Amino acid sequence: MTALRQPSEERLLAYAAGALSPPESVVVATHLSMRPRTARWVETLQTVGGDLLETIEPAPVADDLLARTLASLSAGNEDVAPPVPANDMTELPAPLRAYELGPWRWIGPDMHVRDVLAPRDGDCRVILLRIGSGRTTPVHTHEGVELTCVISGAYETDEGRFGPGDFEEADGEVHHRPRTVSAEPCLCVVALDGQIRLDGWIGRLLQPFVRL
Template sequence: MTLVKHHPSEEWLLGYASGTLRAPEAAVVEAHLSFSPISRGFVRDLEAVGGEMLEEGLAPASMDGDALLRVMARIDADGGEALSAGPLNDMPELPDSLRRFPLGPWRWLGPGTRMRSVGAPADGDCRLILFKIDPGRKMPQHSHDGVELTCVLTGSYSDASGRFGPGDFEEADQATDHQPVVDSDVPCLCLVALDGQIRLTGALGRILQPFARL
């Protein structure tokens, strides 16, 4: 059984439960939920409280007898067929919540480091990415334009905030300057919601920055 040590804050879980997160952010939180019974229970409690509040605050409304049929007809006409016909990804080891998204090709980012895009709807500069980093490899020292949410899927890495293994969730922002190091004996696969670009720091980072766009 995977022991998850790093969980999203209550604010992130509340945003997930209320449906206010951007799609890439929600996908990372949902991936974490597939590992963490504690977070799943917290989200269930939040959803139950929200449902009770809605029931108390809204008066019942009548519906036309054919309302369901009309809604289903609109789904079929407005994209239901295209959604079911979307490409499947080629990574059966991913959590079920990610299996519905198509995946882009792997891109080489440096020795032992690759990434591929995940076809969750982007929201502005926020998009969803898979990173795969070989054992013993270090990511370049970097900070961020915006928020970066990470859920480890396999393997593990360490940085100044601690050690992160399968299911662990890390939030980084403009104030974070870190250098994750893969410390597992298998590649570390991470799901990342990235808002904006990473900013490489240090002398080497300034040289490599023009090539670091993701």
């Protein structure tokens, strides 16, 4: 699988249709919040999908459905407080500020991970990954699909450089070794299915100590 700067068309179509898993949707939504042009294209897809729904034969509903819906909306408009960010990282894009975060955990020299307490899908979950400037991760592959969106800083692989807003898709066919190339730490949000698998004999020795 080749690294991409934005999600594949198939993944964007699945997102527009609401067919992505919750963890993958969080990472794609983060990317779209940082890439307005791609977000507008996805909105167009959603509009087309809505137009198609208009052609479907309507199903019968209860006679009092409209009255009950309006009543519930009226009841919810009293003393509405502005939304409060759910976490302490005000620098995060809006889709991520809606979720609580776990504590930072050390996974290697100048490398830390933090759980994003978004809905999971089996072993697929969302994490924040922060790697210090000049640091290189061990060569690794993945048990499942890994979706990454860069929030700040930049890293480099054999596929090129990934900076803020860039999106990478990787799976078990990809063996890479990201290296932070920015003067600041590289902060990414990742939808990770399963665990990473470190390559080589050193990787096999370290594997029990690396849990994301």
